[in-house]
Amino acid sequence: MxxxxxxxxxxxxxxxxxxxxxxxxxxxxxxxxxxxxxxxxxxxxxxxxxxxxxxxxxxxxxxxxxxxxxxxxxxxxxxxxxxxxxxxxxxxxxxxxxLSRMTAIVELNAEDLDCRVQAGITRQTLNVEIRDTGLFFPVDPGGEATIGGMCATRASGTAAVRYGTMKENVLGLTVVLATGEIIRTG
Ligand SMILES: Cc1cc2nc3c(=O)[nH]c(=O)nc-3n(C[C@H](O)[C@H](O)[C@H](O)COP(=O)(O)OP(=O)(O)OC[C@H]3O[C@@H](n4cnc5c(N)ncnc54)[C@H](O)[C@@H]3O)c2cc1C
Missing domain, CATH: 3.30.43.10 (Uridine Diphospho-n-acetylenolpyruvylglucosamine Reductase, domain 2)
Incomplete structure (x- = not known):
């Protein structure tokens, strides 16, 4: 076949x-x-x-x-x-x-104001996890969305006028192409 x-x-x-x-x-x-x-x-x-x-x-x-x-x-x-x-x-x-089981925060670099996460973590969970650093992730589309889904839709939300959308807040991506090839952007 x-x-x-x-x-x-x-x-x-x-x-x-x-x-x-x-x-x-x-x-x-x-x-x-x-x-x-x-x-x-x-x-x-x-x-x-x-x-x-x-x-x-x-x-x-x-x-x-x-x-x-x-x-x-x-x-x-x-x-x-x-x-x-x-x-x-x-x-x-x-x-x-x-992708919802991929919830790890891989790196948190508070001094650089950035972090690296897996695609399935939700924005609320991320904000709870980084609260102690004094930082927050500002893109807020309302629902309990995952960071991967928000990247795919280039989510915006109520804080976008001040802090930008996903376009302004995502520095790089690990992308799996339709063929299965893995690439890095950013
Ligand atoms: C009450 C409410 C209010 C909302 N307000 C806003 C708003 O103000 N602004 C806004 O932008 N959106 C808004 N949304 C829409 C929604 O929250 C966003 O589109 C969000 O980005 C979707 O994230 P998700 O994790 O639920 O993705 P899903 O709905 O699961 O998927 C969305 C798309 O992304 C793809 N996708 C998901 N995960 C990945 C991944 N890891 N890699 C590649 N592709 C992936 C899916 O195939 C699909 O095409 C709202 C939704 C609700 C219910």
């Missing part, structure tokens, strides 16, 4: 089979988990992903994207699902890639 000759359901099964040894129980096809990942905060947009995969590292993300790219299976990243324009709604025969 090849990606160009196989049907969409067969390609999806090929990806899940390839991911099973690496991701194991971090692949879920439970109806409740699929339902949670079928929509954001938009009122009328939803569609079930066939499976939800929970990434815990950049390498996990790269592995999922590499297999999805190889088998031409659609994959949609999922942070906190607070976006309001249907961004997280998967197409048919797709995988939802959940």
């Amino acid at each position: 090849t990606a160009s000759s196989a049907s969409a359901p067969d390609r999806l099964q090929a990806v899940l089979k390839a991911l099973q040894p690496v991701m194991g129980e971090r692949i879920s096809t439970a109806p409740s988990v699929r339902e949670e990942h079928s929509h954001g905060e938009a009122m009328n947009a939803s569609n079930l992903p066939e499976a939800v995969v929970f990434a815990e590292s950049t390498q996990d993300v790269a592995t999922v994207l590499r297999h999805c790219h190889e088998w031409r299976v659609p994959v949609v990243a999922f942070g906190a699902g607070t976006s309001v324009e249907g961004h997280v709604v998967p197409p048919e025969q797709a995988i939802s890639l959940d």
Whole structure:
């Protein structure tokens, strides 16, 4: 079977089979988990992903994207699902890639006024964690959004006039391309 000759359901099964040894129980096809990942905060947009995969590292993300790219299976990243324009709604025969377990603060450099975080940490959690330094992360889109989701939507919010949007506050990114290649920006 090849990606160009196989049907969409067969390609999806090929990806899940390839991911099973690496991701194991971090692949879920439970109806409740699929339902949670079928929509954001938009009122009328939803569609079930066939499976939800929970990434815990950049390498996990790269592995999922590499297999999805190889088998031409659609994959949609999922942070906190607070976006309001249907961004997280998967197409048919797709995988939802959940980043919400990637919550580490990798580096905190108070004197440089910066930090490095994983994509799934929420802005509220980040602010609680750095409160003792006297610093805060100012972009506030209202919902309990993840930093990765906020980067993807270039979030703004109530403090944007004074402190800027994500564009002004993000110094660099580790990006996994659709092929699974990992690049650094900034
Ligand atoms: C009450 C309310 C008020 C809001 N007000 C504002 C506002 O004032 N300004 C504003 O900008 N937004 C606002 N929003 C929208 C929302 O909070 C933002 O779009 C936020 O940036 C989404 O973050 P999230 O973690 O929920 O991302 P999700 O909704 O999970 O995902 C959003 C998009 O980012 C992609 N994505 C998620 N994580 C990653 C990742 N790690 N890497 C790559 N792509 C990723 C998803 O595939 C999707 O396309 C509001 C939402 C609500 C519910």
